[in-house]
Amino acid sequence: MMLQQINAEALLSVSDLTVHRGPAKILDRVSLSLAKGETLALVGESGAGKSTIATALMQLLDGAEIEGTADLQGAGDLLSLRKREMVKLRGQRLSMIFQDAGAALNPAYTVGRQLITTLRRNLGLSRSAARSRAIELFTQVGINDAEARLSAFPHQLSGGMQQRVMVAIALACNPDLLLADEPTSALDVTIQAQIIRLILQLTRERGASCIFVLHDLALASQSCDRIVVLYAGQVVESGPSEEVLKRHRHPYTRQLESCVLEIGRKDLQAPEGTVPSHDQMPAGCRFATRCPRALDRCAREAPPLTPADPARSDARDHLFACWNPE
Amino acid sequence: MMLDTATTRTAPSRTAPIFELIEVEKVFQVRPPGRRFTREKVGLRALDGVRLSVEKGASLALVGESGSGKSTLLRMVAGLDAPSGGRALYHGRPIREVRAEGPGFARDVAMVYQDARGSLDPRMTVGALIAEPLRHFGIVPKAQEETRVGELLERVGLPADAAKRYPSGLSGGQVRRVAIARALASEPSVLVADEAVSGLDVSTQAQLLTLLRKLQQEMGITLVFITHDLGVASYLCEQIAIMYLGRIVETGPTDAVLNAPAHPYAAALRGAAPRFFEPIPEPLPGEIPSPLDLPKGCRFSTRCPMAQDDCRTRDPQLGTLGAGRAVACLHPLAPSDT
Numbered sequence: 001m002m003l004q005q006i007n008a009e010a011l012l013s014v015s016d017l018t019v020h021r022g023p024a025k026i027l028d029r030v031s032l033s034l035a036k037g038e039t040l041a042l043v044g045e046s047g048a049g050k051s052t053i054a055t056a057l058m059q060l061l062d063g064a065e066i067e068g069t070a071d072l073q074g075a076g077d078l079l080s081l082r083k084r085e086m087v088k089l090r091g092q093r094l095s096m097i098f099q100d101a102g103a104a105l106n107p108a109y110t111v112g113r114q115l116i117t118t119l120r121r122n123l124g125l126s127r128s129a130a131r132s133r134a135i136e137l138f139t140q141v142g143i144n145d146a147e148a149r150l151s152a153f154p155h156q157l158s159g160g161m162q163q164r165v166m167v168a169i170a171l172a173c174n175p176d177l178l179l180a181d182e183p184t185s186a187l188d189v190t191i192q193a194q195i196i197r198l199i200l201q202l203t204r205e206r207g208a209s210c211i212f213v214l215h216d217l218a219l220a221s222q223s224c225d226r227i228v229v230l231y232a233g234q235v236v237e238s239g240p241s242e243e244v245l246k247r248h249r250h251p252y253t254r255q256l257e258s259c260v261l262e263i264g265r266k267d268l269q270a271p272e273g274t275v276p277s278h279d280q281m282p283a284g285c286r287f288a289t290r291c292p293r294a295l296d297r298c299a300r301e302a303p304p305l306t307p308a309d310p311a312r313s314d315a316r317d318h319l320f321a322c323w324n325p326e
Numbered sequence: 327m328m329l330d331t332a333t334t335r336t337a338p339s340r341t342a343p344i345f346e347l348i349e350v351e352k353v354f355q356v357r358p359p360g361r362r363f364t365r366e367k368v369g370l371r372a373l374d375g376v377r378l379s380v381e382k383g384a385s386l387a388l389v390g391e392s393g394s395g396k397s398t399l400l401r402m403v404a405g406l407d408a409p410s411g412g413r414a415l416y417h418g419r420p421i422r423e424v425r426a427e428g429p430g431f432a433r434d435v436a437m438v439y440q441d442a443r444g445s446l447d448p449r450m451t452v453g454a455l456i457a458e459p460l461r462h463f464g465i466v467p468k469a470q471e472e473t474r475v476g477e478l479l480e481r482v483g484l485p486a487d488a489a490k491r492y493p494s495g496l497s498g499g500q501v502r503r504v505a506i507a508r509a510l511a512s513e514p515s516v517l518v519a520d521e522a523v524s525g526l527d528v529s530t531q532a533q534l535l536t537l538l539r540k541l542q543q544e545m546g547i548t549l550v551f552i553t554h555d556l557g558v559a560s561y562l563c564e565q566i567a568i569m570y571l572g573r574i575v576e577t578g579p580t581d582a583v584l585n586a587p588a589h590p591y592a593a594a595l596r597g598a599a600p601r602f603f604e605p606i607p608e609p610l611p612g613e614i615p616s617p618l619d620l621p622k623g624c625r626f627s628t629r630c631p632m633a634q635d636d637c638r639t640r641d642p643q644l645g646t647l648g649a650g651r652a653v654a655c656l657h658p659l660a661p662s663d664t
Contacts, residue, residue, distance in 0.1 A: 045527040046498075158613055159392075185525070188391040188554055189598040193609035215527060218600035245602065259528035261535075261557030262601055263584050268561060270532040274497065 017068035024278035041220035044230035050213040054179040095170040099182040101162035105154040112150025122173045137168040160191035181213040232286040239318030249325035343379040350376045351411035372398040374572040385549040387559035390569035436509035438519040453489030459511040478507040499530035516548040571625040578651030588658040
């Protein structure tokens with residue numbers, strides 16, 4: 001597809017990723033690419049398939065049929081790697097931070113042990129070398145009194161601290177790709193700002209790329225170079241953050257944006273309806289049932305992703321899928 | 327409106343506030359941290375000197391980080407907990423006393439819980455869940471129950487056939503609507519909601535917020551709303567009270583407070599809220615301290631970017647700042663600073 005032509009240097013290029021779970025098609029031909037050092041946000045409502053993309057890339061998706069490819073530079077297709085090969089890549093080339101750090105950490109082991117195990121297994125460090133590296137990492141992620149905190153159990157830490165531990169574990173082996181699945185949606189805004197800044201700073205220092213799964217468009221605009229908007233398992237619009245949000249073409253992007261309540265906003269037009277369930281998915285455009293601009297054609301034919309403005313070089317990879325764009 | 331209750335305190339009358347909290351304290355007796363097998367107890371001060379009044383028809387947002395005492399305050403207002411000190415009044419009488427007299431209070435003050443799904447019996451249909459308060463408070467004769475349930479479902483934007491479904495078959499947004507319908511069933515004059523729209527998709531959140539605002543404006547319901555989202559607070563509530571470690575640190579009309587916060591904590595909360603294409607500002611350092619080990623002087627001094635020497639020794643009280651506002655800070659920000 002065209003995405004790959006543009007980004008020959010891509011660190012990750014996903015093409016036509018399709019995921020079936022039983023009769024339901026959770027993801028439908030999702031393509032995206034990510035350059036080295038770039039941050040990308042996957043946004044959309046629950047059920048849009050944001051987290052499914054991240055878990056599929058990690059090969060953590062059980063009980064689903066997966067089609068398509070996801071090439072990670074120098075590692076081949078992540079989706080067809082054998083389990084043993086994937087185990088080697090996790091942590092070293094790509095790693096993931098989960099929404100609920102408290103559930104992702106093992107409650108029976110101290111956080112220090114969990115980090116040290118990661119370091120020893122992936123990097124083959126000795127016990128003492130791993131321990132001093134763990135202290136360094138804890139300090140880097142802003143955990144005060146790092147040495148003492150190594151012997152804390154997850155439940156002894158606050159939500160923000162648990163997420164810092166997750167960041168330390170995820171970045172312990174300097175992966176080039178970090179997947180962050182709603183890393184801050186369970187946290188207070190002040191802690192959210194701390195954690196997002198921390199992730200951005202540490203990935204930038206390491207030259208790593210980052211895919212954020214977010215539901216807050218304002219936060220996505222603050223933290224990511226590019227945005228991919230998903231609706232019911234399909235990409236409906238993607239491109240540079242400014243292009244997608246300031247010159248959006250897809251009515252769904254506008255709808256998502258108009259629901260963001262910035263401080264001081266008093267007008268709010270609530271959208272009608274909900275995302276259709278998988279057994280009632282429309283044949284044409286999946287957004288057609290809720291779309292204020294829907295035409296007859298929309299109900300019958302699914303719109304392809306098309307370039308928004310081929311003439312402008314900075315908008316080259318701004319794509320949208322709509323028959324009646326804004 | 328919410329201030330200086332001491333000067334405006336009057337005998338219960340039609341103009342008296344619905345709720346009035348005067349120097350309310352709540353101390354929980356807990357085991358010292360890390361010592362699970364001791365009988366010793368220490369006092370955890372969840373609320374400390376809270377003054378607040380809620381007038382009829384008002385909409386008040388309680389905002390603050392986890393651990394600031396929002397939910398404890400809400401439980402006090404709903405009469406679920408008694409204050410350890412101070413007075414919590416409903417139409418001029420202690421809330422717990424009124425609540426003990428009979429179902430009248432519970433009928434008038436309805437609550438929407440944070441975990442809406444957890445608050446609904448999974449073995450009851452939506453229709454039965456909504457009919458339960460109708461029957462309990464004797465709102466309508468049994469013959470009209472079904473019609474009333476249908477009306478309530480319609481009011482919260484659910485289809486009539488939802489009555490036959492179980493909570494497990496509903497989405498997160500729909501479950502919240504059921505919880506709101508159930509709260510409205512007793513025809514309350516006050517709706518008390520704990521994070522009623524958090525954790526939802528933005529579009530579902532927008533649907534619920536427009537619904538709540540409509541209820542507030544059309545039915546004149548008084549709303550006490552806990553949220554951690556300042557955008558939600560500014561959309562839905564005319565008044566705001568920002569809490570930190572068991573105290574109200576700033577309060578007043580929402581727009582005035584958020585346009586020019588006087589307390590550095592209010593300013594930090596405003597700064598941390600996501601805004602399109604603004605760089606993420608330097609966040610507050612650290613986390614909210616333990617209420618078992620309160621900082622000396624101003625409670626916020628350990629994290630405050632503007633803390634001065636006296637902040638670490640003197641504990642500021644909530645003082646008026648003109649135009650219905652009040653702030654608890656020794657060195658409040660001038661409007662030009664923000």
